[in-house]
Amino acid sequence: MREAGVKKPNGDSYRRIYVVVSRIPRGRVATYGQVAMLAGLHGRARLVGYALNALSEGSGVPWHRVINARGEISERAGEGPAEVLQRLRLERERVRFDDRGRIALDRLRWRPRSSRRKA
């Protein structure tokens, strides 16, 4: 049982995901799993990838701030400019990549107040 009897239309899931992604501040990143959890979809990280894939260009959703748990940009099927575009957009927000093309998640991961313990 997921959510203990709480009923929720699956179509609503994408919308929730977009809302969460839209909250990620500039210069910060979040992982697919993290977005899923914040959207009330714990354990359904793949769904986040699905939702972002369905996004259109002028959606205004900062999809480029979502990366995988290893701190890398996930590769899409086939080859496309999306991955390169994602890195360029992040670098423009001053997000740095190391030699292996990874981001220092410990340092740049977005920590919303709701999941932040007192300093």
Place this chain on the structure above:
DNA sequence: ATGCTGACTATGT
């Protein structure tokens, strides 16, 4: 209905 695929992750080796 079944089976496969995919912008994923946690865990074990």
Place this chain on the structure above:
DNA sequence: TACATAGCCAGCA
């Protein structure tokens, strides 16, 4: 650190 597995779930043949 890297690879293999199992779990995950929507969309499509």
